[in-house]
Amino acid sequence: MSEMLMLTSSDSIEIYRYEEKIRNSGRSFNWVLVRDTLRFLRKSKIRKSNLVSKYGLKLVTQYLNKLDDQEGYDTIEQVIIACLDCGDETNPKKLLEQLKSKFGKDSVRVQRIQALCYESNNQLAEALQIFESILKKYPSDALSMKRQVAIFKGQGNLNKAIQVLNAYLQIYMCDLEAWLELSSFHISYLSYSTALYCLEEVLLNAPINFVFYIKYAETLYCLGGSENYNSAIQYYTHSLELNSPTEMDKLDHPPTFLPAIYGIIMSIYSMCEEGHPLKESQLKLMEWAQNNLLIITKKYSSNDKLNLVKHFIDSTDIFNKD
Amino acid sequence: MSNNISITTESLTKIHLHSFKHHASSVNGILLGKVDKNSILITDIIPLFHTQTLLPMFEVAMIQIEKYCRDNNIDIVGYYHSNQCIANELEPEPIAKKIADRLNNELNNMCFLMISKIEVNRPSGLVSIDKIGSDWLKNRKTLITIDTTSNSEDINVILKRNLQNIKESQIYDFEEYLSNPTCDWLNKSLVL
Numbered sequence: 341m342s343e344m345l346m347l348t349s350s351d352s353i354e355i356y357r358y359e360e361k362i363r364n365s366g367r368s369f370n371w372v373l374v375r376d377t378l379r380f381l382r383k384s385k386i387r388k389s390n391l392v393s394k395y396g397l398k399l400v401t402q403y404l405n406k407l408d409d410q411e412g413y414d415t416i417e418q419v420i421i422a423c424l425d426c427g428d429e430t431n432p433k434k435l436l437e438q439l440k441s442k443f444g445k446d447s448v449r450v451q452r453i454q455a456l457c458y459e460s461n462n463q464l465a466e467a468l469q470i471f472e473s474i475l476k477k478y479p480s481d482a483l484s485m486k487r488q489v490a491i492f493k494g495q496g497n498l499n500k501a502i503q504v505l506n507a508y509l510q511i512y513m514c515d516l517e518a519w520l521e522l523s524s525f526h527i528s529y530l531s532y533s534t535a536l537y538c539l540e541e542v543l544l545n546a547p548i549n550f551v552f553y554i555k556y557a558e559t560l561y562c563l564g565g566s567e568n569y570n571s572a573i574q575y576y577t578h579s580l581e582l583n584s585p586t587e588m589d590k591l592d593h594p595p596t597f598l599p600a601i602y603g604i605i606m607s608i609y610s611m612c613e614e615g616h617p618l619k620e621s622q623l624k625l626m627e628w629a630q631n632n633l634l635i636i637t638k639k640y641s642s643n644d645k646l647n648l649v650k651h652f653i654d655s656t657d658i659f660n661k662d
Numbered sequence: 663m664s665n666n667i668s669i670t671t672e673s674l675t676k677i678h679l680h681s682f683k684h685h686a687s688s689v690n691g692i693l694l695g696k697v698d699k700n701s702i703l704i705t706d707i708i709p710l711f712h713t714q715t716l717l718p719m720f721e722v723a724m725i726q727i728e729k730y731c732r733d734n735n736i737d738i739v740g741y742y743h744s745n746q747c748i749a750n751e752l753e754p755e756p757i758a759k760k761i762a763d764r765l766n767n768e769l770n771n772m773c774f775l776m777i778s779k780i781e782v783n784r785p786s787g788l789v790s791i792d793k794i795g796s797d798w799l800k801n802r803k804t805l806i807t808i809d810t811t812s813n814s815e816d817i818n819v820i821l822k823r824n825l826q827n828i829k830e831s832q833i834y835d836f837e838e839y840l841s842n843p844t845c846d847w848l849n850k851s852l853v854l
Contacts, residue, residue: 562717
């Protein structure tokens with residue numbers, strides 16, 4: 341799910357730049373660069389466990405005194421999670437002991453990390469027990485509830501995961517990530533209408549993020565029917581308003597609105613296939629989308645793609661039909 | 663109908679690299695190759711998605727893949743999928759069954775493979791999912807052999823080498839092409 345959020349901002353470009361710098365620093369360990377990269381990753385919540393476990397581990401074991409207190413322990417927590425993600429079990433244990441001695445075994449944050457260690461070792465019952473005991477004392481501890489959802493999802497028990505997630509969302513109605521996760525559960529069960537409801541909450545919470553409008557439109561398309569294709573077109577065009585193709589020349593990276601253009605073409609074509617009459621504005625939109633698709637393909641894609649895209653435009657054409 | 667399924671080393675490597683690149687998601691893609699009455703040879707793959715597969719972009723991909731196949735004298739022979747969770751590793755998600763059903767209806771003969779662990783008694787790491795009645799169920803007995811005519815290196819050796827060189831970051835699927843048109847979802851220049 342975080343991949344969806346990454347697409348939106350310049351975060352993905354920035355993390356790429358950090359990674360490049362680290363790669364280019366070669367054998368010398370630039371602790372300032374690593375500290376800044378880890379800081380950025382904590383803020384943007386991008387998942388780069390290989391990077392964090394490799395460089396972060398060195399930072400917290402050899403350069404911990406260079407970091408100020410609070411940041412040092414934040415970084416240790418970040419490195420523990422990254423190491424667990426990479427399947428490392430020995431280093432997290434050592435670092436966790438460090439945290440336990442500083443903050444005590446009863447600290448909620450330390451307990452959560454302990455539960456994560458259990459999770460990674462497949463001791464799910466122990467992990468769930470910890471989260472239950474935390475929730476008894478602090479019934480609205482968001483992170484514990486979310487980990488419960490994650491455990492149930494990992495066990496393949498989607499029904500239970502949906503149950504806990506629904507209970508969580510009763511309390512935290514503005515949690516964008518949670519609504520996205522719930523929508524993805526429903527999409528994997530092919531319950532597209534319920535997924536649409538969740539995506540509507542996502543859109544309410546993040547109305548200027550173009551990615552979610554595309555997601556909503558695609559889910560509408562899955563439901564099918566002319567009315568839904570019609571609505572899908574509106575959401576696709578709204579996402580284009582937020583991620584404007586007219587500024588394409590000013591971008592320093594390739595355009596990111598191909599799903600919207602393809603989606604518009606598919607939706608209009610599907611409406612036409614169902615015999616639904618098209619408005620003048622939709623015909624113009626179709627023509628514009630087809631042209632733009634060709635322009636983007638000629639400018640950014642390799643030559644062999646042009647043939648395939650031309651064929652796609654021909655197959656979904658509504659203008660030259662008999 | 664049981665098939666003899668054979669897959670080239672390169673295709674197999676690509677499938678595993680795709681799943682390694684998006685290790686926390688479910689990945690899927692289309693298998694290309696040659697098909698006979700009861701044997702299938704997979705010679706290439708097109709990775710498709712690594713988040714949920716939604717219909718419109720899937721259809722966009724299929725239209726372009728069909729044209730690519732016609733132009734290059736190769737057939738669509740199947741579909742590969744990997745679940746997001748290891749817990750129910752070999753039970754296909756509903757969307758995977760839907761896609762497999764659609765391909766099954768359109769093609770004379772096809773295979774549906776799920777990605778699993780490479781082991782001694784499963785050298786390819788793939789398991790065939792067969793249509794039994796109206797459902798898709800795993801069939802561990804279907805043997806999937808690795809076709810080593812163009813590359814006889816052991817799959818474990820190739821994968822290890824590529825993962826150490828972070829080669830998996832260079833395999834692009836259709837979804838990445840959609841967010842960046844410069845990505846080559848045909849992976850033509852990928853050297854393993």
